[in-house]
Amino acid sequence: xxxxxxxxxxxxxxxxxxxxxxxxxxxxxxxxxxxxxxxxxxxxxxxxxxxxxxxxxxxxxxxxxxxxxxxxxxxxxxxxxxxxxxxxxxxxxxxxxxxxxxxxxxxxxxxxxxxxxxxxxxxxxxxxxxxxxxxxxxxxxxxxxxxxxxxxxxxxxxxxxxxxxxxxxxxxxxxxxxxxxxxxxxxxxxxxxxxxxxxxxxxxxxxxxxxxxxxxxxxxxxxxxxxxxxxxxxxxxxxxxxxxxxxxxxxxxxxxxxxxxxxxxxxxxxxxxxxxxxxxxxxxxxxxxxxxxxxxxxxxxxxxxxxxxxxxxxxxxxxxxxxxxxxxxxxxxxxxxxxxxxxxxxxxxxxxxxxxxxxxxxxxxxxxxxxxxxxxxxxxxxxxxxxxxxxxxxxxxxxxxxxxxxxxxxxxxxxxxxxxxxxxxxxxxxxxxxxxxxxxxxxxxxxxxxxxxxxxxxxxxxxxxxxxxx
Amino acid sequence: xxxxxxxxxxxxxxxxxxxxxxxxxxxxxxxxxxxxxxxxxxxxxxxxxxxxxxxxxxxxxxxxxxxxxxxxxxxxxxxxxxxxxxxxxxxxxxxxxxxxxxxxxxxxxxxxxxxxxxxxxxxxxxxxxxxxxxxxxxxxxxxxxxxxxxxxxxxxxxxxxxxxxxxxxxxxxxxxxxxxxxxxxxxxxxxxxxxxxxxxxxxxxxxxxxxxxxxxxxxxxxxxxxxxxxxxxxxxxxxxxxxxxxxxxxxxxxxxxxxxxxxxxxxxxxxxxxxxxxxxxxxxxxxxxxxxxxxxxxxxxxxxxxxxxxxxxxxxxxxxxxxxxxxxxxxxxxxxxxxxxxxxxxx
Numbered sequence: 001x002x003x004x005x006x007x008x009x010x011x012x013x014x015x016x017x018x019x020x021x022x023x024x025x026x027x028x029x030x031x032x033x034x035x036x037x038x039x040x041x042x043x044x045x046x047x048x049x050x051x052x053x054x055x056x057x058x059x060x061x062x063x064x065x066x067x068x069x070x071x072x073x074x075x076x077x078x079x080x081x082x083x084x085x086x087x088x089x090x091x092x093x094x095x096x097x098x099x100x101x102x103x104x105x106x107x108x109x110x111x112x113x114x115x116x117x118x119x120x121x122x123x124x125x126x127x128x129x130x131x132x133x134x135x136x137x138x139x140x141x142x143x144x145x146x147x148x149x150x151x152x153x154x155x156x157x158x159x160x161x162x163x164x165x166x167x168x169x170x171x172x173x174x175x176x177x178x179x180x181x182x183x184x185x186x187x188x189x190x191x192x193x194x195x196x197x198x199x200x201x202x203x204x205x206x207x208x209x210x211x212x213x214x215x216x217x218x219x220x221x222x223x224x225x226x227x228x229x230x231x232x233x234x235x236x237x238x239x240x241x242x243x244x245x246x247x248x249x250x251x252x253x254x255x256x257x258x259x260x261x262x263x264x265x266x267x268x269x270x271x272x273x274x275x276x277x278x279x280x281x282x283x284x285x286x287x288x289x290x291x292x293x294x295x296x297x298x299x300x301x302x303x304x305x306x307x308x309x310x311x312x313x314x315x316x317x318x319x320x321x322x323x324x325x326x327x328x329x330x331x332x333x334x335x336x337x338x339x340x341x342x343x344x345x346x347x348x349x350x351x352x353x354x355x356x357x358x359x360x361x362x363x364x365x366x367x368x369x370x371x372x373x374x375x376x377x378x379x380x381x382x383x384x385x386x387x388x389x390x391x392x393x394x395x396x397x398x399x400x401x402x403x404x405x406x407x408x409x410x411x412x413x414x415x416x417x418x419x420x421x422x423x424x425x426x427x428x429x430x431x432x433x434x435x436x437x438x439x440x441x442x443x444x445x446x447x448x449x450x451x452x453x454x455x456x457x458x459x460x461x462x463x464x465x466x467x468x469x470x
Numbered sequence: 471x472x473x474x475x476x477x478x479x480x481x482x483x484x485x486x487x488x489x490x491x492x493x494x495x496x497x498x499x500x501x502x503x504x505x506x507x508x509x510x511x512x513x514x515x516x517x518x519x520x521x522x523x524x525x526x527x528x529x530x531x532x533x534x535x536x537x538x539x540x541x542x543x544x545x546x547x548x549x550x551x552x553x554x555x556x557x558x559x560x561x562x563x564x565x566x567x568x569x570x571x572x573x574x575x576x577x578x579x580x581x582x583x584x585x586x587x588x589x590x591x592x593x594x595x596x597x598x599x600x601x602x603x604x605x606x607x608x609x610x611x612x613x614x615x616x617x618x619x620x621x622x623x624x625x626x627x628x629x630x631x632x633x634x635x636x637x638x639x640x641x642x643x644x645x646x647x648x649x650x651x652x653x654x655x656x657x658x659x660x661x662x663x664x665x666x667x668x669x670x671x672x673x674x675x676x677x678x679x680x681x682x683x684x685x686x687x688x689x690x691x692x693x694x695x696x697x698x699x700x701x702x703x704x705x706x707x708x709x710x711x712x713x714x715x716x717x718x719x720x721x722x723x724x725x726x727x728x729x730x731x732x733x734x735x736x737x738x739x740x741x742x743x744x745x746x747x748x749x750x751x752x753x754x755x756x757x758x759x760x761x762x763x764x765x766x767x768x769x770x771x772x773x774x775x776x777x778x779x780x781x782x783x784x785x786x787x788x789x790x791x792x793x794x795x796x797x798x799x800x801x802x803x804x805x806x807x808x809x810x811x812x813x814x815x816x817x
């Protein structure tokens with residue numbers, strides 16, 4: 001008898017455990033979004049005056065802007081039911097031993113302390129709205145690398161630098177959820193890599209949203225100075241609840257001259273999550289920005305890392321994969337703006353849709369009027385694994401300079417019968433041939449990740465190919 | 471002061487970010503409008519058709535607002551129904567000053583074929599026109615529809631095509647845009663029957679401060695339907711062009727295969743080129759591909775031609791003309807093709 005061959009849904013059991021958050025150990029705001037709540041948060045955070053005003057202004061903008069109508073529906077998200085701030089009743093620690101037991105157990109199960117010991121230069125761990133752990137290796141700190149939580153940095157020696165950069169790349173007017181972020185952000189990291197410093201092994205921030213009906217609004221600000229080099233990894237997960245959760249984080253990346261920044265993300269939010277995240281990088285002369293992105297979780301995602309190639313000879317590479325399974329509508333992609341001369345971008349995007357999942361690749365490549373000699377090459381491939389699912393590609397190209405070379409190729413299809421036939425002619429069984437093709441489809445992303453994360457990603461896309469084709 | 475109304479045309483079926491300003495185009499048109507009819511040449515006397523429900527139900531790529539405007543103004547659509555092999559030529563000579571509106575219905579009955587040439591020219595004075603063509607291609611039928619925009623430098627022309635292709639039917643849609651202050655082209659062709667096929671070939675050139683706006687939408691609902699969209703163009707001076715091309719594999723279109731390709735040659739740094747090549751897919755067993763190549767001439771080609779003694783401006787002129795000539799060569803009406811070849815040679 002033939003067994004059905006299938007590609008399974010994402011195995012999320014590793015992430016789907018819950019800690020009960022009682023009032024004795026957790027403090028949280030009432031649901032909703034009002035000026036009083038924003039002021040309460042500002043007071044809680046001991047904001048400088050400018051930040052308090054910034055939050056209130058952002059709230060005004062939020063109330064003015066419309067919900068986007070061009071992407072997946074977010075009708076199920078009611079801000080009146082979202083708790084914007086949940087804080088464990090503990091301070092941030094630089095030692096895992098000092099982190100409360102239940103929270104520590106959560107991160108132990110996710111493998112964060114082990115990863116820190118084995119393969120990271122520093123770790124930040126955020127639980128709900130607050131960072132509970134932050135540490136950087138001594139030798140990395142000795143090079144002048146700053147890796148700390150953003151809130152305490154606001155009151156330290158880098159306060160002025162943060163004031164100069166905070167939400168300058170992603171202003172609250174950018175879109176409704178950038179404004180929301182400006183009003184209620186909390187948590188997140190600040191990284192500064194001084195000139196000519198190369199951080200050999202990655203830094204990582206891990207975001208865990210445990211509270212049902214809560215929002216997470218962390219802000220990541222990274223400044224990589226001239227001729228410096230950094231790899232930053234971001235991971236995120238949450239248990240599944242029957243109520244909507246919201247993630248509206250913001251990542252701002254400033255890359256100096258002749259510098260390099262790689263920003264890798266493995267996103268595995270639960271399927272009740274609305275992931276409305278904004279990421280943006282400003283890249284200086286001769287510098288390189290690399291994005292590696294794996295999007296597997298969320299009920300709805302709007303995620304398009306944007307790169308502004310401002311300096312001449314700057315370069316961007318985007319490598320991303322999206323896996324949309326049952327009940328997921330993942331709208332992902334990227335944006336790049338070429339402003340400098342002789343800038344270049346390479347985009348490699350893949351998506352897999354199955355079990356009624358909807359995957360949309362959305363992008364924009366803009367070549368500005370002074371981007372003489374700009375080059376952009378995009379390749380986008382989508383794999384449909386059944387006829388219940390949906391896969392769309394919506395790439396926009398805007399060229400305002402004749403001395404440019406822009407190429408774009410996209411393909412949508414199913415597993416090629418020819419490829420299966422070829423592999424079978426080399427001795428593989430049909431099921432092995434199909435498994436190999438799907439694994440290979442995702443390979444270009446996993447090979448860009450450090451080994452531990454590539455293994456995690458491959459675990460996420462767990463392929464079960466048993467028996468012959470049904 | 472002349473009264474104007476704002477019309478939203480060429481809406482893209484799947485919206486994207488508004489800041490790109492590519493989701494649709496808003497145009498100002500005169501509220502002073504008039505129904506017009508073209509000069510007609512037909513290969514036989516008995517090609518008159520009716521504007522049946524099957525035609526009126528179709529909505530074109532220019533969108534619902536354009537369709538409503540045509541319906542407000544047109545009382546008697548010009549309709550043709552093909553015999554076995556028919557030729558229809560429609561010559562529009564716009565006079566300008568008012569919004570000139572026309573509607574054409576083309577039916578190609580089962581097993582028949584038709585070539586229809588629609589040639590648009592205008593006086594030098596400013597003006598606006600909206601011409602809508604609705605097309606029904608029945609089983610095993612074939613229509614070649616040729617659209618030539620060669621209006622004056624002060625004129626604004628909107629052409630809207632709504633089509634439906636049934637089993638084993640075929641539509642070849644050949645479009646040349648050589649001039650005009652503003653040209654808006656909205657094509658929507660549904661490949662409804664099994665093995666229905668559409669081939670859209672477009673050549674264009676835009677110069678000065680002219681605006682070109684394309685919206686091609688091909689929903690494929692029939693099994694094993696196929697479509698090829700190809701657009702080749704040249705932009706110079708301060709010209710602006712938007713090209714939206716959407717292939718939509720609807721549920722039930724198993725075995726469908728489609729591809730679109732756009733090549734744009736940019737001559738001056740002051741041009742604006744926007745391209746939105748979209749594939750929408752809700753069927754597993756399909757293959758869709760799109761590609762775009764935008765920018766200057768390939769360095770190796772340029773080097774080769776320079777090595778043959780051609781100066782760079784001459785090379786660019788030659789390549790620009792080649793793009794239009796390649797599309798003109800597809801016109802099956804010998805007499806009109808010759809006229810177009812002469813026209814392209816002269817201009």
